[in-house]
Amino acid sequence: xxxxxxxxxxxxxxxxxxxxxxxxxxxxxxxxxxxxxxxxxxxxxxxxxxxxxxxxxxxxxxxxxxxxxxxxxxxxxxxxxxxxxxxxxxxxxxxxxxxxxxxxxxxxxxxxxxxxxxxxxxxxxxxxxxxxxxxxxxxxxxxxxxxxxxxxxxxxxxxxxxxxxxxxxxxxxxxxxxxxxxxxxxxxxxxxxxxxxxxxxxxxxxxxxxxxxxxxxxxxxxxxxxxxxxxx
Amino acid sequence: xxxxxxxxxxxxxxxxxxxxxxxxxxxxxxxxxxxxxxxxxxxxxxxxxxxxxxxxxxxxxxxxxxxxxxxxxxxxxxxxxxxxxxxxxxxxxxxxxxxxxxxxxxxxxxxxxxxxxxxxxxxxxxxxxxxxxxxxxxxxxxxxxxxxxxxxxxxxxxxxxxxxxxxxxxxxxxxxxxxxxxxxxxxxxxxxx
Numbered sequence: 001x002x003x004x005x006x007x008x009x010x011x012x013x014x015x016x017x018x019x020x021x022x023x024x025x026x027x028x029x030x031x032x033x034x035x036x037x038x039x040x041x042x043x044x045x046x047x048x049x050x051x052x053x054x055x056x057x058x059x060x061x062x063x064x065x066x067x068x069x070x071x072x073x074x075x076x077x078x079x080x081x082x083x084x085x086x087x088x089x090x091x092x093x094x095x096x097x098x099x100x101x102x103x104x105x106x107x108x109x110x111x112x113x114x115x116x117x118x119x120x121x122x123x124x125x126x127x128x129x130x131x132x133x134x135x136x137x138x139x140x141x142x143x144x145x146x147x148x149x150x151x152x153x154x155x156x157x158x159x160x161x162x163x164x165x166x167x168x169x170x171x172x173x174x175x176x177x178x179x180x181x182x183x184x185x186x187x188x189x190x191x192x193x194x195x196x197x198x199x200x201x202x203x204x205x206x207x208x209x210x211x212x213x214x215x216x217x218x219x220x221x222x223x224x225x226x227x228x229x230x231x232x
Numbered sequence: 233x234x235x236x237x238x239x240x241x242x243x244x245x246x247x248x249x250x251x252x253x254x255x256x257x258x259x260x261x262x263x264x265x266x267x268x269x270x271x272x273x274x275x276x277x278x279x280x281x282x283x284x285x286x287x288x289x290x291x292x293x294x295x296x297x298x299x300x301x302x303x304x305x306x307x308x309x310x311x312x313x314x315x316x317x318x319x320x321x322x323x324x325x326x327x328x329x330x331x332x333x334x335x336x337x338x339x340x341x342x343x344x345x346x347x348x349x350x351x352x353x354x355x356x357x358x359x360x361x362x363x364x365x366x367x368x369x370x371x372x373x374x375x376x377x378x379x380x381x382x383x384x385x386x387x388x389x390x391x392x393x394x395x396x397x398x399x400x401x402x403x404x405x406x407x408x409x410x411x412x413x414x415x416x417x418x419x420x421x422x423x424x425x
Binding site: 004006007008010011012013014015017020022023024025026027028029030032033034035036037038039040041043044045046047051053056063081082083084085092094095096104105106107108109120121122124158160166167169170171172173187188190191192195196198199219220221222223 | 235236237238239240241242243244245246247248249250251252254257259260261262264265287288289291293299301303309310311319320321328344345348351353355357358359360361362363364365366368382383386387414415419420421422423424425
């Protein structure tokens with residue numbers, strides 16, 4: 001079996017990042033133990049596209065009760081690639097987000113803002129043969145939280161990526177170009193200086209559809225096969 | 233070929249329930265995976281993995297989610313097409329009750345090769361955790377195999393026991409208790425590959 005590239009520590013936030021207060025007691029203090037990749041790590045769940053309802057990629061349509069959700073329609077699309085730039089097909093991409101008022105469907109969200117009965121805020125898709133995913137959604141509102149005085153999360157969409165094996169797992173957040181809240185957000189800024197801009201989606205006129213929705217492009221890079229196969 | 237850099241991880245946050253584990257938390261949305269892998273016709277010994285996740289202050293983590301990946305009772309990992317029988321992939325949150333913990337109903341995996349003891353890979357996500365962490369669950373009643381397992385033998389002896397789930401039988405139901413300690417003198421061994 002071929003081996004996969006390691007987690008690139010220069011690309012990921014440190015586990016304990018004190019400005020993000022809940023990281024302080026919830027993250028390991030010991031260094032992880034590095035162990036060889038075995039069949040356990042080199043395999044993972046695979047999903048047949050037929051398990052997804054047809055509109056699961058369209059958050060403006062997959063949870064309607066009485067009409068259309070409120071807010072600015074967006075198309076968010078991009079490719080899932082490995083570090084060699086090779087597009088990866090068959091990747092399960094799941095998203096969840098706040099509605100246009102900055103309110104999550106989760107019952108524990110205490111933000112005093114309107115629930116949208118026509119917007120669950122969750123969707124799934126599987127990348128096509130060229131590694132592309134595409135969602136139709138509503139621009140999420142900014143969200144206040146208790147980390148520090150007058151703290152607001154930037155507009156963001158949560159992403160979950162299930163790739164070829166369990167080592168390629170990624171859970172992250174996508175942000176929007178030009179968001180004035182980005183410099184103040186300890187979660188976004190926990191990512192290293194050279195890496196965090198890779199979390200930002202760019203406005204794309206190519207993805208924008210006339211009379212329908214603005215387009216944003218965001219590519220995702222996950223661990224992939226090492227260039228040279230190893231001998232067991 | 234171009235050389236790309238990995239997309240940074242970000243925390244799963246507190247509000248994943250309706251997106252990642254909707255049925256468990258009673259939302260009207262389909263599940264990709266659940267905490268119950270035992271269906272009719274699945275071979276093997278039915279077991280329950282159960283555990284609490286503790287932060288550095290000894291408090292139970294509520295906004296946490298576990299994914300497990302394992303072989304079937306014959307030691308085979310699922311491939312596309314096998315999914316209808318035994319997927320090997322579970323996903324559960326630690327819940328919102330008084331006693332937040334995860335529970336996965338599955339079968340005890342067989343050995344996947346001649347060297348490794350039976351085990352289940354666990355991936356943990358939580359509010360406050362900037363990147364998911366990996367660990368492995370081994371079984372307390374596999375002492376002989378555990379003694380020869382290359383991963384367990386690599387660990388300092390005093391930390392090895394953090395990866396061994398304790399078998400408990402109660403009223404014909406088999407539990408393996410596997411608590412996870414994010415910090416402290418019982419800090420669980422976390423792995424990188």
